[in-house]
Amino acid sequence: MALKPSANNEHNLRIVHGACPHDCPDTCALETLVDEHGRAVRIRGRADHPVTQGWLCVKVNRYLERVYHPERLLYPMRRVGPKGSGEFVRVSWDEAITEIASRWRDIVAQHGAQCILPYSYAGTIGLVQGAVTDNRFWNRLGASRLVRAICGYASEEAVLLTVGGRLAPSPQELVYSKLILVWGSNPASTAPHVMPFLRQAQRNGTRVIVIDPIRTLTARSADQHIQPFPGSDAALALAMMYVIVTEGLHKPEWLAQHALGWEQLLERVLQFPPECAAAITGLAADTIVRLARDYATLSPAMLRISDGINRHTNGGQTVRTLACLPAVTGHYGLRGGGLMYSTSDWLKWDKESVSHAHDAACPPAPRSLNMNRLGAILTGEADPPIYSLYVYNGNPVASSPNASKIVEGLLRDDLFTVVHELFETDTARYADIVLPATSQLEQLDLHKPYGHLSLQYNTPAIAPVGEARSNWDVMRVLAAALGFTEKWLQDDAETVIREVVETTAAGNPLLRDITLERLQAEGTVPLPIPDEERVPFANGVFRTPSGKVEMYSEQARAKGYDPLPGWVPEVEARIERNTSTEADRHDPLPLLCPAAHHFISSSLGNVERMRAKEGVPTLRIHPVDAEVRGIRSGQLVRVGNARGWCRLIADVTDDVRQGVLATTTVWWPRFSPDQRNVNWTTPDRLADFNGGSTFYTNLVWVEAAD
Ligand SMILES: Nc1nc2c(c(=O)[nH]1)N[C@H]1C(S)=C(S)[C@@H](COP(=O)(O)OP(=O)(O)OC[C@H]3O[C@@H](n4cnc5c(=O)[nH]c(N)nc54)[C@H](O)[C@@H]3O)O[C@H]1N2
Ligand SMILES: Nc1nc2c(c(=O)[nH]1)N[C@H]1C(S)=C(S)[C@@H](COP(=O)(O)OP(=O)(O)OC[C@H]3O[C@@H](n4cnc5c(=O)[nH]c(N)nc54)[C@H](O)[C@@H]3O)O[C@H]1N2
Ligand code: SF4
Numbered sequence: 107m108a109l110k111p112s113a114n115n116e117h118n119l120r121i122v123h124g125a126c127p128h129d130c131p132d133t134c135a136l137e138t139l140v141d142e143h144g145r146a147v148r149i150r151g152r153a154d155h156p157v158t159q160g161w162l163c164v165k166v167n168r169y170l171e172r173v174y175h176p177e178r179l180l181y182p183m184r185r186v187g188p189k190g191s192g193e194f195v196r197v198s199w200d201e202a203i204t205e206i207a208s209r210w211r212d213i214v215a216q217h218g219a220q221c222i223l224p225y226s227y228a229g230t231i232g233l234v235q236g237a238v239t240d241n242r243f244w245n246r247l248g249a250s251r252l253v254r255a256i257c258g259y260a261s262e263e264a265v266l267l268t269v270g271g272r273l274a275p276s277p278q279e280l281v282y283s284k285l286i287l288v289w290g291s292n293p294a295s296t297a298p299h300v301m302p303f304l305r306q307a308q309r310n311g312t313r314v315i316v317i318d319p320i321r322t323l324t325a326r327s328a329d330q331h332i333q334p335f336p337g338s339d340a341a342l343a344l345a346m347m348y349v350i351v352t353e354g355l356h357k358p359e360w361l362a363q364h365a366l367g368w369e370q371l372l373e374r375v376l377q378f379p380p381e382c383a384a385a386i387t388g389l390a391a392d393t394i395v396r397l398a399r400d401y402a403t404l405s406p407a408m409l410r411i412s413d414g415i416n417r418h419t420n421g422g423q424t425v426r427t428l429a430c431l432p433a434v435t436g437h438y439g440l441r442g443g444g445l446m447y448s449t450s451d452w453l454k455w456d457k458e459s460v461s462h463a464h465d466a467a468c469p470p471a472p473r474s475l476n477m478n479r480l481g482a483i484l485t486g487e488a489d490p491p492i493y494s495l496y497v498y499n500g501n502p503v504a505s506s507p508n509a510s511k512i513v514e515g516l517l518r519d520d521l522f523t524v525v526h527e528l529f530e531t532d533t534a535r536y537a538d539i540v541l542p543a544t545s546q547l548e549q550l551d552l553h554k555p556y557g558h559l560s561l562q563y564n565t566p567a568i569a570p571v572g573e574a575r576s577n578w579d580v581m582r583v584l585a586a587a588l589g590f591t592e593k594w595l596q597d598d599a600e601t602v603i604r605e606v607v608e609t610t611a612a613g614n615p616l617l618r619d620i621t622l623e624r625l626q627a628e629g630t631v632p633l634p635i636p637d638e639e640r641v642p643f644a645n646g647v648f649r650t651p652s653g654k655v656e657m658y659s660e661q662a663r664a665k666g667y668d669p670l671p672g673w674v675p676e677v678e679a680r681i682e683r684n685t686s687t688e689a690d691r692h693d694p695l696p697l698l699c700p701a702a703h704h705f706i707s708s709s710l711g712n713v714e715r716m717r718a719k720e721g722v723p724t725l726r727i728h729p730v731d732a733e734v735r736g737i738r739s740g741q742l743v744r745v746g747n748a749r750g751w752c753r754l755i756a757d758v759t760d761d762v763r764q765g766v767l768a769t770t771t772v773w774w775p776r777f778s779p780d781q782r783n784v785n786w787t788t789p790d791r792l793a794d795f796n797g798g799s800t801f802y803t804n805l806v807w808v809e810a811a812d
């Protein structure tokens with residue numbers, strides 16, 4: 107148990123500035139209070155930070171329970187039992203590194219370095235412990251490259267094709283909106299520091315409308331909640347455009363000046379009158395008409411999306427269609443209007459200094475493998491096969507789709523698996539070698555948020571727990587063990603940050619006054635964006651090749667996509683009906699599995715307090731759908747399809763619309779019935795754009811299981 111300092115003994119404590127490392131757009135500014143024994147006794151949000159505003163979310167507020175968790179991995183281990191048994195013995199770091207290096211040397215000699223695959227995603231999204239670790243060593247080795255497409259790859263590409271940059275305004279700008287349309291996004295759980303600005307706007311009279319098949323925490327406090335069928339949103343957006351145009355509420359002059367391909371898009375729009383979209387979305391035509399009028403007339407309107415909406419087989423086209431809406435109404439470039447997706451492109455780190463991919467020491471670029479296909483890759487899709495997998499910042503057995511295939515792959519006798527982790531996750535159980543990782547309080551890093559516009563420096567607050575080492579420190583020793591002598595593989599984290607910041611600053615005036623020393627001294631450093639540039643696209647220039655909103659996109663066409671936005675049904679198409687009868691009880695229904703309030707993907711899923719608050723892995727099912735299947739609340743149910751099944755606890759509720767099922771994720775399989783979670787059912791099929799994931803295009807049957 108962490109000691110709680112009272113206000114009057116806080117002066118004995120050292121305050122260390124940090125950054126929340128998790129995959130959350132808020133990237134909170136942390137203050138860790140450390141006592142004279144070097145132990146962290148408290149963690150809190152910085153009061154002087156414009157977005158953190160002195161508070162942390164429920165997940166990280168009691169972070170020390172994770173940092174000092176009794177099950178932290180403390181030293182390297184080697185497997186002694188069968189794969190998956192969790193039987194390990196302690197070894198030294200030297201032994202572990204020597205064994206990994208020698209196995210890899212053999213694999214490189216026999217099969218080539220491309221038979222080694224790093225697998226990681228967003229355990230920490232720092233520059234050094236994330237991006238640099240994901241690149242430098244692996245590029246030097248010539249390992250297969252991982253396409254990190256599990257989260258927002260389709261929406262990212264859709265936004266880039268349409269407006270040319272992920273340039274969301276900072277959340278503070280929401281107070282200037284007259285309407286905030288929160289579309290397939292649940293900030294009350296997933297970006298909680300957006301909420302005070304949304305509330306402030308509501309107090310000023312702003313209307314907030316949430317579009318989500320589930321009555322989420324965000325939807326509960328909205329002025330209106332609209333529940334379409336999943337995967338139908340592009341049809342809804344096209345029908346909104348239909349109403350806007352036929353009622354003359356669009357902005358023809360703006361479109362003529364700033365949009366490319368409006369005439370072609372209009373032809374498509376005219377195929378989606380509200381009655382037609384009503385049948386696709388399961389909404390009343392009148393709801394669509396009123397939504398369209400509100401969106402066009404309550405100006406400026408902000409369209410808030412995140413990545414939830416893109417995890418469908420039609421996710422790319424859906425986001426492209428949505429990104430055209432603010433153009434039809436001329437909301438782009440207005441303070442409080444436009445598209446609020448991600449802030450990632452306000453500043454881009456110099457790619458080469460992050461990756462050193464073009465350094466002479468690196469072999470030619472090897473093949474790229476999409477992480478969404480991990481199970482397939484390990485069981486035959488990759489040719490030549492993968493003989494070694496190195497996992498860090500990720501927990502694929504819990505969080506990646508079609509998990510039974512992943513487990514099948516991890517059980518291969520000829521696969522050498524290394525997992526670098528803070529905990530013995532379900533994935534770590536299949537490792538041949540387990541390495542202990544530091545937590546954010548024990549490592550150094552620099553963070554560039556994707557939800558606001560301040561850089562956050564993270565100074566280590568405490569010494570590593572046990573023998574834990576940071577991601578980058580392990581890369582450095584592995585590089586040395588393999589005889590890679592380049593300086594950029596040996597530099598410490600601070601030197602790496604200096605290099606990336608200085609190299610980026612050379613080509614970017616935003617960093618002119620931002621030095622490593624300043625980041626260290628201040629912890630939080632706002633990007634000095636001039637006032638007249640704070641509103642994205644205020645000058646009417648978009649970052650596309652034409653400088654316009656590209657409704658018609660030549661780049662999309664060149665990639666083999668439909669060059670125009672539009673709606674296509676999902677690949678696992680739902681049976682379109684609004685009713686349910688006894689005869690329908692065996693029909694499959696779409697199962698959504700969005701983010702849980704108390705976890706971040708599977709991270710924190712082993713912290714007792716978070717698990718207790720989250721309760722149990724439930725299946726939310728509408729009373730009508732439950733009735734025909736004879737399902738009651740509290741009952742164990744089984745959901746499944748050709749990929750696999752899992753058991754969940756039924757929660758009969760009209761929080762989900764009829765014809766749609768929902769669970770929340772990501773539960774650790776270990777803490778789920780049958781040691782399997784919903785990802786035993788989710789597809790490893792790729793989205794329409796960019797190899798994105800499709801977790802939410804998932805039809806399952808559901809039946810009582812007890
Ligand atoms: N508490 C918490 N916070 C998190 C995370 C977490 O796991 N827990 N995860 C982090 C990560 S990795 C990410 S990417 C972000 C995600 O942040 P969000 O995108 O806000 O979260 P999701 O829960 O993935 O999806 C948001 C909503 O989209 C809805 N949705 C799904 N499909 C459709 C559709 O077809 N149409 C419509 N209209 N709505 C749809 C879901 O019902 C869900 O409520 O959150 C980050 N923050
Ligand atoms: N069913 C379902 N599955 C989903 C989603 C969903 O909505 N539904 N969402 C998907 C999304 S949006 C995402 S982004 C992915 C996320 O997938 P992952 O990025 O794999 O996220 P986590 O499952 O949280 O696993 C991260 C792991 O990294 C570890 N870790 C944290 N910090 C460090 C560190 O510094 N070093 C090392 N070595 N390890 C560290 C944590 O302990 C944790 O076990 O999940 C996806 N999975
Ligand atoms: S998870 Fe998000 S809201 Fe919570 S502390 Fe971290 S950055 Fe802030």
Ligand SMILES: [Mo]
Nearest residue numbers: 129257258413
């Ligand atoms: Mo994500």
